[in-house]
Amino acid sequence: MSQQGYVATPPYSQSQPGMGLSSPYYGHYGDPSHGTSAPGIMKPSGPLGATVPGGLLPPGSLPPGPPQTGPNGAHSPQRFPGPPPVSNMAPSYTPGQPPPQSSHPSPGSTWSATQLGSQFSSMQINSYGVAMTPSSQGPSGPPSAASFQGPPRAPQPSILQPGSQTLPPPPTTLNGPGANPMSSPIHGQDGLPGPTPLNAQYKPPPPPGQTLGTGYSPQQANYGPQMAGAQLSYPGGFPGGPAQMAGPPPQHQKKLDPDSIPSPIQVIENDRATRGGQVYTTNTRGQVPPLVTTDCVIQDQGNASPRYIRCTTYCFPCSSDTAKQAQIPLAAVIKPFAAVPSNETPLYLVNHGESGPVRCNRCKAYMCPFMQFIEGGRRYQCGFCNCVNDVPPFYFQHLDHIGRRLDQYEKPELSLGSYEYVATLDYCRKNKPPNPPAFIFMIDVSYSNIKNGLVKLICEELKTVLEKLPKEEQEETSAVRVGFITYNKVLHFFNVKSNLAQAQMMVVTDVSEVFVPLLDGFLVNYQESQSVIHNLLDQIPEMFADSNENETVFAPVIQAGMEALKAAECPGKLFVFHSSLPTAEAPGKLKNRDDKKLINTDKEKILFQPQTNVYESLAKDCVANSCSVTLFLFPSQYVDVASLGLIPLLTGGTLYKYNNFQMHLDSHQFLNDLRNDIEKKIGFDAIMRVRTSTGFRATDFFGGIFMNNTTDVEMAAIDCDKAITVEFKHDDKLSEDSGALIQCAVLYTTIGGQRRLRIHNLGLNCSSQLTDLYKSCETDSLINFFAKSAFKAVLNQPLKVIREILVNQTAHMLACYRKNCASPSAASQLILPDSMKVLPVYMNCLLKNCVLLSRPEISTDERTYQRQLVMTMGVADSQLFFYPQLLPIHTLDVKSTVLPPAVRCSESRLSEEGIFLLANGLNIFLWLGVSSPPELIQGIFNVPSFAHINTDMTLLPEVGSPHSEQLRMIMSIIQEKKPYTMKLVIVKQREQREMTFRQFLVEDKGLYGGSSYVDFLCCVHKEICQLLN
């Protein structure tokens, strides 16, 4: 895997202020070795100018041809109604026509900060005024809901200016008086003399009664002296110890009003108000899609749906110089198998029979809307490498008067962003059609798992879930074969052939080089062998009931599963249920090497690395044999997730972890995860290639992937929840006319054993104007990229360096905007581009995540686990993970069926009369204020008062009351479509468990370090000012 990029080079230093810094991120431009950039056939200018298809038009151009009339005269607004054909027959593709292009994203927006300043004074219609500058032109027209008070999504920058919403003035010199904006509160608290400029202009803190429960000191009062010494002014990163829950009352500091700084909730709500519930069509190149938090219907009209691909920006800078100047990562987050809702069209399947897909001779790009047909339809020019190719005779079609093929809207590959091809034998291993995949269940039957009932639970559940093995949509039964292995420090294979009276066990005691003792009867059709299998599953808990074996092996188990798949010549997935550190004598034997002394040293990275290289080479073998591993871990102590977890990470599997598993509390979560995982949409033996048009290329890949070279992303399997983040870099100039085109092709085997190609195409704009770049950014994708690149870097770099780079790059991106895009204004103003208003708060959440925070309070396994989860997350999952959803429950209207509006993740938003739900995709908390309304307590828990609530539950009781029904419905909506089942934790205000909960109030100062949002914003502001000076 490529290690270049993120932190391969040191960050720019404080001693190099200014905007002309050479960034470590962009050191690979102009690499002449890249094939697609080699000079070749030049683009003929004639045909392209006149006949470029809609997807290729730069903003502002007119759509080609009459917008309402397709080549076939069809007038249906729905272009591809009905389900796609999934058989191998030619697709019954419904012709349609291109609809009129929707308005381009605010082409004529005024970007005047001065004007905004004056607008600002008249727009205090909601409490988030500063962040939400009004807009005359939202990207999708005016907001539709009258009930929404705020202005629509504003394409203008946010501006924080002196006056009532002032940030402290920035330093003019590093050491000058008043230079450190952080110094005033610190000095104030410590009683030290010090300049406190503009304090008089601060808003007082919110009234205590409105924001805080009794006994709490406001988070923002907890400035620690440590900040004064923070070299990079990343405040609060290394506190002396955990913050006190009920400290002394805050001193009367003047404080920036939290309501005056950009609010993620407001940004999310604004996007929902302007774009929610609408149809989003992908016909315009470079269009910024609705946020991941906005529900809408997506219609593919030539570019891949944002469910499949999201980008950090939808407008790339034309030159590498501009890219270096802005330091905005150019990246795409690709989720090739993303689930689409039932009201959106699934992918069409194209079958060219033995001819196979039509591809460019030179760059091998697949036929797509970016190919330009010329010479009467006899040839086409590749949109990626510009090569002119002959059209194969079977594929010939005449062109219409504006140069479009007459069948353009009858062929998915000519008019859609995403579609599938049936792959020919050329695309199969050994030129043979693949066998359907197999699932192998591998159960750790060591003493503790038998004792706590886990083995029995798994065996019972398998009887049910095996009935739901995934299958092709048109098939009646699943083609997936199944097999069973149990193990402790030896392995037991089971013959479950259908003609046996009962299963036969074969024991393999030599774990140094595992072989598969049986082929016939190990992998079977579940339906055929059902009675033998059920009999086996009944017997397994009995078989090992008297076992005292505590030791386990792990690598030989994976090896055995992989060898079994290899022998059966099929791809597959191992479901491994494992509990302990594998200490038995065998390859991959591990010792407890969890060493807290390494934390906060340059050697901390060792904790994230595998203990031996056995696991990486085993994972590599698994990928080579298309064996994906999903690992269910039930640790009661350190199990070395960094080593064990490498196998699922590199093989495209999933890691689930249930700490201190307790049958009565945790079965629900585990069983749900198991059911969902087995039923998931999944592709096997996958190889992904990302092609780009000339001038830029994919340089780095992050995800649950394996790479043997720099271009082919290999995955033993990939499911609907896994995303790969791809970074791009320039190697030449990009043109505003032709834009930046991306084609992601995934070759894979379906659950039924068909070899297919899944193609996603996306066209981005290019501009030489920095303003266009900033206007088209998507902060949620930026955070996904930053998180994955930083979490990859923890294997090689000290965490301190990584945190510094993140802070620096944030400041740099914003300073570049300030210098080049915003109108001149006082240096004390913090001006944020509209698209990045919440970048600081999200970035701070990333910095405070336990992976990047060097603190001994969080277990190494937990940090490693979270690191691994984030590496495969898509944009929606990472958004929720870093900025949890906090919903007030006590204000619910029991008749309503919609989610209540979320509030910001800060303790100041809680109230002791309130009940709140907080979810981040892994955990879900129900927080109960000490004065929660008794009728709500009764309705939810069926107990008379707060004191009677038993917090030792992970499922809410079914009380039958409206409150109970509604709360459980809300929780199921939140859980829906999330890859992990969230474990419910009931938290009573002022009880010990609240410490855990408070870690998720991410706008506040972290319990184990990490600054508050307000402090971080001040810190970033100061950095920006230093850069501008």
Ligand SMILES: [Zn+2]
């Ligand atoms: Zn090409």
